[in-house]
Amino acid sequence: MYAACRGLSSPNETLILHLPRPRSKSPLSREIGAGATSRMAASVDTVLQFSSSTELSARVQPLVIFNICDCYVRRPDQAERVIGTLLGSILPDGTVDIRNSYAIPHNEFSDQVALDIEYHHNMLLSHQKVNPKEVIVGWYSTGFGVSGGSALIHEFYSREVTNPVHLTVDTGFNNGHASIKAYVSTNLSLGDRPLATQFQEIHVDLRMVEAERVGLDILKKQTVDKLPNDLDGMEATMQRLLSLVDSVYEYVDNVVEGRIPADNNIGRFIADSVASIPKLSDLDKLVNDSIQDHLLMLYLSSITRTQLSLAEKLNTAAQIL
Amino acid sequence: MANPAARSFLQVASAEEAAPPLRVVQIEGLAVLKIIKHCKEFSPALVTGQLLGLDVGSVLEVTNCFPFPIREEDEEIEAEGANYQLDMLRCLREVNVDNNTVGWYQSTFLGSYQTVELIETFMNYQENIRRCVCIIYDPSSSNQGVLALKALKLSDSFMDLYKNNNFTGEKLRAKNMSWVDIFEEIPIKVSNSALISAFMAELEGDSPVTQCDYDRLQLSSGPFVERNMDFLIKCMDDLFVEQQKFQYHYRNLSRQQAQQQAWLQKRRTENMARKAAGEEPLPEEDLSNPIFKPIPEPSRLESFLVTNQIANYCNQINGVSGQSFSRLYLMKALHED
Numbered sequence: 212m213y214a215a216c217r218g219l220s221s222p223n224e225t226l227i228l229h230l231p232r233p234r235s236k237s238p239l240s241r242e243i244g245a246g247a248t249s250r251m252a253a254s255v256d257t258v259l260q261f262s263s264s265t266e267l268s269a270r271v272q273p274l275v276i277f278n279i280c281d282c283y284v285r286r287p288d289q290a291e292r293v294i295g296t297l298l299g300s301i302l303p304d305g306t307v308d309i310r311n312s313y314a315i316p317h318n319e320f321s322d323q324v325a326l327d328i329e330y331h332h333n334m335l336l337s338h339q340k341v342n343p344k345e346v347i348v349g350w351y352s353t354g355f356g357v358s359g360g361s362a363l364i365h366e367f368y369s370r371e372v373t374n375p376v377h378l379t380v381d382t383g384f385n386n387g388h389a390s391i392k393a394y395v396s397t398n399l400s401l402g403d404r405p406l407a408t409q410f411q412e413i414h415v416d417l418r419m420v421e422a423e424r425v426g427l428d429i430l431k432k433q434t435v436d437k438l439p440n441d442l443d444g445m446e447a448t449m450q451r452l453l454s455l456v457d458s459v460y461e462y463v464d465n466v467v468e469g470r471i472p473a474d475n476n477i478g479r480f481i482a483d484s485v486a487s488i489p490k491l492s493d494l495d496k497l498v499n500d501s502i503q504d505h506l507l508m509l510y511l512s513s514i515t516r517t518q519l520s521l522a523e524k525l526n527t528a529a530q531i532l
Numbered sequence: 533m534a535n536p537a538a539r540s541f542l543q544v545a546s547a548e549e550a551a552p553p554l555r556v557v558q559i560e561g562l563a564v565l566k567i568i569k570h571c572k573e574f575s576p577a578l579v580t581g582q583l584l585g586l587d588v589g590s591v592l593e594v595t596n597c598f599p600f601p602i603r604e605e606d607e608e609i610e611a612e613g614a615n616y617q618l619d620m621l622r623c624l625r626e627v628n629v630d631n632n633t634v635g636w637y638q639s640t641f642l643g644s645y646q647t648v649e650l651i652e653t654f655m656n657y658q659e660n661i662r663r664c665v666c667i668i669y670d671p672s673s674s675n676q677g678v679l680a681l682k683a684l685k686l687s688d689s690f691m692d693l694y695k696n697n698n699f700t701g702e703k704l705r706a707k708n709m710s711w712v713d714i715f716e717e718i719p720i721k722v723s724n725s726a727l728i729s730a731f732m733a734e735l736e737g738d739s740p741v742t743q744c745d746y747d748r749l750q751l752s753s754g755p756f757v758e759r760n761m762d763f764l765i766k767c768m769d770d771l772f773v774e775q776q777k778f779q780y781h782y783r784n785l786s787r788q789q790a791q792q793q794a795w796l797q798k799r800r801t802e803n804m805a806r807k808a809a810g811e812e813p814l815p816e817e818d819l820s821n822p823i824f825k826p827i828p829e830p831s832r833l834e835s836f837l838v839t840n841q842i843a844n845y846c847n848q849i850n851g852v853s854g855q856s857f858s859r860l861y862l863m864k865a866l867h868e869d
Binding site: 314316337340382495501506515 | 562565570596599600601619627711725727728731764768839849855856858863864867
């Protein structure tokens with residue numbers, strides 16, 4: 212089931228992907244441009260993380276987060292974290308758009324990591340049958356930060372695609388809040404000897420537009436008893452709008468009475484929005500026309516329904532012969 | 533001593549468990565997002581996919597789903613489709629996803645989903661799975677700000693009728709079934725795991741206004757309503773054609789009856805003449821005569837389906853009109869300040 216693959220320095224050909232960890236353990240301290248902050252993990256392996264200084268950024272769709280959390284909740288009992296592949300596309304301006312993901316069963320031992328490559332390829336083929344435009348753009352793992360084993364997996368993925376993105380989703384809420392980080396890697400080598408893999412964090416853009424469309428209330432609570440229909444949603448929207456107008460009103464009041472210092476930008480925004488109401492002289496007529504149109508449509512649809520029930524009676528319910 | 537009130541194990545095992553009727557479909561947020569993403573990506577083409585989950589008591593839980601690739605009409609690809617399904621199920625099993633098919637989902641365009649193919653797919657699924665449900669998602673309605681997700685099931689009485697393939701007026705009247713009874717809509721509940729709700733609460737705080745609201749407050753509902761009316765008119769034409777068929781049938785039937793009466797009269801006078809002449813009277817019925825052949829009644833299935841569609845369009849128009857009224861009055865109020 213596991214495909215054969217030769218690791219970095221494994222002596223013989225085995226059936227599991229053996230990725231022995233690199234031997235160098237001395238802490239590396241280098242200065243890389245502006246904004247270099249190094250952090251050392253307190254474990255045996257040294258992990259250096261630099262804040263980003265490149266323009267590469269990743270865009271993550273909410274479905275990916277949902278997928279990862281779901282896989283984490285369903286992981287087998289002995290696994291501490293979940294590893295999987297990220298699918299998506301690379302936009303023309305270099306941003307990586309992550310749209311889908313799937314988990315891969317894996318085993319992690321003290322100095323080895325085994326990935327089920329055949330499963331990975333099978334799932335990739337299946338997903339591409341549905342959506343051929345989605346290609347591998349990287350991989351994800353749950354847990355905070357980048358560990359030593361991750362470097363090996365990252366190297367495996369860099370054989371599949373150039374410059375893979377590594378996404379970490381912190382399901383343990385280590386810092387007291389959710390953190391989703393993405394990294395790209397560069398290899399540090401001294402002459403011929405590969406020394407370490409440096410992970411550079413890149414900016415993650417969580418596009419929640421789709422989730423918002425579905426309705427954040429539906430996705431946030433643990434159970435939602437009823438999907439809102441048109442009028443309920445309209446009511447909720449109008450209430451929100453009303454509360455917005457109220458808060459703006461309050462703000463303006465406070466500024467006028469001197470309780471809060473005035474902020475010119477906000478003032479300009481408010482002036483712009485108020486001015487964007489078009490001054491139509493015959494707005495009344497337009498509104499009345501629209502209302503009449505809609506009333507006509509309601510009337511037509513009621514007539515249609517009456518027609519339907521009549522036809523029903525004539526065709527089925529009545530006994531003519 | 534066994535408690536007389538408790539049933540013995542044998543009794544429980546042999547008693548057939550009557551399945552409680554399906555009351556609620558519980559979907560996970562993950563499945564909802566997947567369905568929406570798939571349908572939206574391929575709209576306006578219609579796509580389908582499989583639902584996976586668990587069947588627990590009167591609740592059908594949908595925990596995951598996967599999409600089907602778009603199939604061209606080709607015989608060899610049929611086998612590929614089945615292989616794809618098996619592959620996906622096997623792979624998902626390895627990551628502990630529920631491996632149990634509970635139905636399928638499909639996207640629709642403006643609510644025109646009641647077709648014979650839907651019923652046939654239902655019957656196919658019903659043979660293998662005891663309880664299955666079809667989820668319909670309408671991406672064009674969702675642009676208006678409403679989450680147009682519906683769970684449908686064929687009603688049991690309809691399924692019996694369909695199996696016998698008998699849609700004559702007699703049978704339908706006997707069961708007191710009308711076009712409303714074909715599909716049953718089941719309420720949907722959405723549930724999320726605790727982890728994901730923690731994440732969502734964290735990542736997206738309570739923002740005062742969401743994209744959904746922007747969509748809903750858009751004044752232009754013109755194109756949507758236009759298309760609805762367009763479909764409505766076409767369906768009315770279809771309904772008219774069906775009614776014409778019925779009228780034709782009735783006319784034929786009454787003509788045949790008149791012919792039968794005339795023939796009977798002739799036979800009777802002949803018999804009287806024969807009796808007067810002392811011969812054997814001829815039988816009053818002659819089944820070989822073509823005018824006695826019963827004319828088959830046209831099936832009412834099509835007309836029922838068309839009626840269902842029309843009702844759907846009417847409902848949609850009503851909903852949109854209601855929303856537009858609120859928007860227009862809001863606009864008016866804003867302008868008056």
